[in-house]
Amino acid sequence: xxxxxxxxxxxxxxxxxxxxxxxxxxxxxxxxxxxxxxxxxxxxxxxxxxxxxxxxxxxxxxxxxxxxxxxxxxxxxxxxxxxxxxxxxxxxxxxxxxxxxxxxxxxxxxxxxxxxxxxxxxxxxxxxxxxxxxxxxxxxxxxxxxxxxxxxxxxxxxxxxxxxxxxxxxxxxxxxxxxxxxxxxxxxxxxxxxxxxxxxxxxxxxxxxxxxxxxxxxxxxxxxxxxxxxxxxxxxxxxxxxxxxxxxxxxxxxxxxxxxxxxxxxxxxxxxxxxxxxxxxxxxxxxxxxxxxxxxxxxxxxxxxxxxxxxxxxxxxxxxxxxxxxxxxxxxxxxxxxxxxxxxxxxxxxxx
Numbered sequence: 001x002x003x004x005x006x007x008x009x010x011x012x013x014x015x016x017x018x019x020x021x022x023x024x025x026x027x028x029x030x031x032x033x034x035x036x037x038x039x040x041x042x043x044x045x046x047x048x049x050x051x052x053x054x055x056x057x058x059x060x061x062x063x064x065x066x067x068x069x070x071x072x073x074x075x076x077x078x079x080x081x082x083x084x085x086x087x088x089x090x091x092x093x094x095x096x097x098x099x100x101x102x103x104x105x106x107x108x109x110x111x112x113x114x115x116x117x118x119x120x121x122x123x124x125x126x127x128x129x130x131x132x133x134x135x136x137x138x139x140x141x142x143x144x145x146x147x148x149x150x151x152x153x154x155x156x157x158x159x160x161x162x163x164x165x166x167x168x169x170x171x172x173x174x175x176x177x178x179x180x181x182x183x184x185x186x187x188x189x190x191x192x193x194x195x196x197x198x199x200x201x202x203x204x205x206x207x208x209x210x211x212x213x214x215x216x217x218x219x220x221x222x223x224x225x226x227x228x229x230x231x232x233x234x235x236x237x238x239x240x241x242x243x244x245x246x247x248x249x250x251x252x253x254x255x256x257x258x259x260x261x262x263x264x265x266x267x268x269x270x271x272x273x274x275x276x277x278x279x280x281x282x283x284x285x286x287x288x289x290x291x292x293x294x295x296x297x298x299x300x301x302x303x304x305x306x307x308x309x310x311x312x313x314x315x316x317x318x319x320x321x322x323x324x325x326x327x328x329x330x331x332x333x334x335x336x337x338x339x340x341x342x343x344x345x346x347x348x349x350x351x352x
Contacts, residue, residue: 027076035075042071042080053091062091082111082120089127098131105131122151122160126167133171141171162191166204173211182211182220202232206240209247218251225251238275242268249287258294265291282311282320286327298335305331 027035049064065088072081085108092101105127112120129145132138145168152160165188172181185208192200205228212220225248233241245268252261265288272280285308292300305328312320332340 038071038075042068045071058095062088078111079115079117082108082117086120086124093127093131098134101127101131118151118155122148122155126164130167133174138171138175145171158191158195162188162200178211178215182208185211202228213247213251218254221251222248238271242271242280258291262288262291278311278315282308285311302331
């Protein structure tokens with residue numbers, strides 16, 4: 001999912017939607033007293049919707065917000081109605097119901113444009129761009145997100161600009177235009193650093209590492225992955241750290257920096273053993289063996305392959321056992337250790 005807003009709490013939703021209309025004129029069909037009553041009714045519907053949202057009853061919450069929207073329409077308050085519609089788009093986007101998110105964001109946009117309510121317009125464009133990306137209509141996604149970025153720049157809203165840049169990068173990645181995506185991510189990262197937004201920095205650094213890894217630019221991939229580890233190692237999920245360390249090994253190996261690759265692999269080995277990920281341990285041990293092969297350290301290579309055999313036995317994975325035994329046999333023959341080869345051959349024969 002693209003960067004839109006942080007996870008919405010009921011309190012932040014209430015703050016966003018607490019709208020007190022300032023009437024320039026009373027609608028002709030209503031008296032001032034009726035306006036006051038309807039405004040109170042809108043706030044009541046709003047509070048009810050927020051309470052239902054807090055309880056996880058999203059269907060009821062959305063129904064309450066629809067009542068809020070209709071009340072503001074009756075009051076002829078398009079700015080208030082546009083904000084409610086935008087929040088409904090936000091809720092549907094969070095529920096991954098992108099068609100409805102598009103519908104409500106477009107309604108909000110139609111109301112906000114004539115009012116020159118640029119902040120609402122910019123946010124609505126953002127949701128339209130992200131939603132169309134998920135719906136795989138990349139032409140519309142690109143157009144809406146580009147307009148969202150332009151408007152964020154006009155507003156001088158660096159946080160909105162940061163989000164739009166990151167979301168635009170996601171669209172280019174989906175279009176398989178990785179170099180453009182990388183350039184946009186870097187601009188977004190610069191703004192995240194200015195804003196001291198650590199959470200967004202982590203997300204963008206991961207995206208940059210993945211993008212440069214896909215491009216085969218190992219040096220840049222290493223740079224951004226390493227920045228991510230330094231910034232967020234203690235806060236990231238173990239599986240995410242494990243994947244990043246694996247990618248760092250691949251990038252270092254591609255550059256011929258086998259010593260650094262081994263350091264990342266050894267850190268990954270400690271991690272997968274701590275979380276008892278035997279499959280990850282077997283994979284890491286094989287990668288260590290390959291790295292030591294590249295360094296010409298046959299003894300270390302054999303050591304890690306033998307440890308991998310122990311993991312294969314613990315997993316009771318016959319296919320992995322045979323693969324590991326075959327690898328050990330080849331390594332031993334290369335070193336001339338025929339006695340050890342015979343032990344492995346005997347083991348392999350007995351296991352068949």
